[in-house]
Amino acid sequence: MSNRRPYVRSMDGWWKRDPYFIRYMAREVTAVFVALYAIVLLFGLVRLGQGEAAFNGWLQYLKTPWMLVFHLIVLAVFCYHTWSWFNIMPKTMPIIFMGGKRLQPGTITGTGLAASVVACLAVLFIVRGMS
């Protein structure tokens, strides 16, 4: 009979063990806010379908302080999402050579973040132009 008795440690509370894990969990938790924001928009859409009065009610609701606080948090979370999204981007791409040199992770992240800034500005300008 073998004397082996390998000891398996518990995973309880693993996300608290390392700051890296806390950052990872923060990234994942952003999803909750993305969902909430999408639900707010979905409500607006449904209200829009129900007619002017209903839609205006939704618009009024957006003006409450609670919703302001909510949207400020959501804005911060979205910015974190953008940052973390492009931060892991290099991990999701095959090795790319440009002019014989390997594309560096920093370049990829930087390009992504720049693209996001451009896209956001474009949205802002288009919406301003439409109104």
Add this chain to the structure above:
Amino acid sequence: MAENEKIIEIEVLRYRPEQDKEPVLQTYKVPFTDDMSVLQGLQYIKDYLDGTVSFRWSCRMAICGSCGMMIDGKPKLSCKTFLRDYYPGGLRVEALAHLPIERDLVVDATDFVTKLESIKPYIIPKEPRALEQGEYLQTPQQRDMYEQFSSCINCMLCYAACPQYGLNPKFTGPGILALMHRYNADSRDGGQAERNELGYADEGYWGCTAVGYCSEVCPKGVDPANAINQNKMNSAINYFTRFVTPGGAGK
């Protein structure tokens, strides 16, 4: 050297299956000099304080992959982690996380090695070539496509870093998937379809949630997170196009 010898406290997580119900901490006071690694600290303990402490080591130069352990909670190679960096506070060493403890600082590596064997980690030639024909041609750039993934020393630090492996040991895990990618990305190899049967399964690339800590702790810059996540796109494309591309259906 005696005058600048300092004393550091090393806490070691002990587990002796024949006597301990569960792991316990034991503290040792170790004299050290600034060029001493954590491994040398443990060797001092074994040689002069307590012969019963068990741990693996060999090369002392961060290439054999034996000496991985948790040092103050982080997966590291003890031969290239230095005591001076923990002075005067002291440090705690434990067996690599997420793996069963065989004894003291020794983990059971069976799962890792079994997985290594399961991924066909050898060239499945794209075109057979006889020895008399000489070597396959491979440009430095083609070599660069897999070289980094071939420098894995099988130290398992990434397994101790990956919570997805800790939560679900069926997940093939970072190091081995990186090795799989190493062969898939080799210009001489044509075995991608065979290997990706595993790669495209839940236990393969899809077990990874892109935590990324594996790449952070890897002492050899292998970047397993990249090896895995760059394949998710291939896997997805293959998933949607398998019925329209010839030979893409697989099993």
Add this chain to the structure above:
Amino acid sequence: MEVFKADVAIVGAGGAGLRAAIAVAEADPKLKIALISKVYPMRSHTVAAEGGAAAVTRPDDSLDHHFNDTVGGGDWLCEQDVVEYFVEHAHEEMVQMEHWGCPWSRKEDGHVNVRAFGGMKIERTWFAADKTGFHMLHTLFQTSIKYPSIKRFDEYFCSDLMVEDGRCQGVLAIQIATGEFTLIEAKAVIIATGGAGRVFRENTNGGIVTGDGMALAYRHGVPLRDMEFVQYHPTCMPRTGLLFTEACRGEGGFLLNKDGYRYLQDYGLGPPEDKPRNKFMELGPRDRLSQAFWHEQQKGRTIEGPLGSVVQLDLRHLGEAYLRERLPQIYELAEEFLGVDPAHAPIPVVPAVHYTMGGILADGKTASSLPGLYSVGECSSVGIHGANRLGSNSLTELCVFGKVAGVEAAKFAKSVSISNPGAIEKQAAAAQARALGIVNNSGGTERMAVLRTEMAKSMESGCGIYRLGTTMQETCNKIDELRQRYKKLKLEDRSKVYNTEWLLGIELGFLLDVAQSMAYSAINRKESRGSHQRIDGFEQRDDANFLKHSLAYYTGDGTPRIEYGDVKITKSKPATRAYGAAGVKADKDRKNEAANG
């Protein structure tokens, strides 16, 4: 006790053992192979080899050049027929490694690149950056997985050989995780357990390099050949002994003394030039470079500091980008272990023990004098290294002779059957009791670390770069004494699961036996040749009396019996071993002589 029946058992899964296992599997897939290793194969010390593996490759190179470099480098103590076989088969084995996936460094056109190495006339060293051994080992290990007939016993410690009816018929191994014994019966056994550098204090070797296989064969009556020849590598990290590969010099590194002077020019290796030139200066052979260090130290021209006496390895002029590409691991080692950035500061280095030229006596086909027993790799002495190994010949040896060992052992295994299994089991039981004896030794008083340290220090002082009869005698006496004290070894760990103290205890026994064979072989060789340099009246090579292999025979508790064997000379008559400008002249003289008569 568990019994496993194999056709071929291979002890050791480093480069040599793995190559042999694949050769057996390819020779006949029906043969059952037991591959036993005390560590997982990829931890074997082949992993640490940095520089490269030699094989004639360039059109301006020739087999004769490689032959002459090797035989001259070995100070004519090589078996020349074996060297001929070796250089002929080197290239195909390297190509084989390439086909198996080894990531050799390449030229722009896609062909494999070669680099310069010490003592080699033409660039012929295949390399994978500065992790050649690592890549070769992992390639071999991973390729071995392809063969279902290879049954691995990972983390099984071989504690004895089974010899019955005058031939080797198996091995006894301890499963480290459980402390239980397994008897592996085999019709042929290959020992591939690597070197014995751990006999010394400052060395480049891993903790597992303890001469186990040498001691096992020796204890069963097989002689150890040329054990006095121990190679010091000239560029190692002070105190730890970690290696800075010879490729540092192959790529153009300089060695400087405390005045910033390239001192090798004072030792017959000059003249100095800016670019590396094969067989000149820094690309001279290892024994000469290590000896030059010793002389500099005597003259007070080394740098004294907290790390002891050192000289400097200067890579600064190669620039960071080039160093990161060609010598990435060296860069890391210097930065992390010494806090030195080699692109901006020279690296302090000292010579340290690196390689055991001698080993288990084997013929050109790796067969030992005991039927059924083969040996290959650093533990073996097939006869290609002579009195001094040239860097990058050893990795190639693992492949060339690993294959030979596999083929020969397979052939032998098919010609015999296990005789008398009952007797073998009895033997195994007795061997098991002996191995357990040292754990249960209740009256022990000797601390293992003390014995080990005393041995290593004594070997370093007696069998170092330069040797004196008196200190060698002291070392012989010391080792004799330690072998007695070893019987009173005291161990603390009584458990069965992963009891590393127990294994270290068994290894210490192996180390002491090997150390004794080295010390006695050394004191009896009254000349200077290759890495064996005496400064007590025997400064010259003495071909009349000592163009001979020394053979150490085990005599149990006593001291080894030293005998001598002939050296096989075919094409190359012993001549002056010269490097630098003197070497060029000697070559020319030899050619003229050949032309004239």
Add this chain to the structure above:
Amino acid sequence: MKRSNEPIFWSLFGAGGMLAALIGPALVFITGIAVPFGFVFSPDTMSYAHMLAFSQSWAGKVFVLAVIALFLWHAAHRIHILLHDFGVHAVTAVRVLCYGGAFAGTVIAAYTLLMIKA
């Protein structure tokens, strides 16, 4: 080994994540802060008339559906993983809850958009 169905969910997750990363901050700023509280943009940017007109165009429909549905699928996938990370292993239930929710949201949005006629 069984081929994973993850690619379906992962693709939606990825598309949503990319959309959110690229224009998410701008959208939140416009719909949640700037327009309701009347700076940078005129308050009637999101008036009923404007929004109705927007949702009547095909481009508008696609855009609104993309934002709502992809954000939901992105979030559903991550929340699914999050629950697994926290040790909730009732796999089927969690799946139904997360992806079912995203599916329902998608259906509601699509239906509403289809009902909004020119």
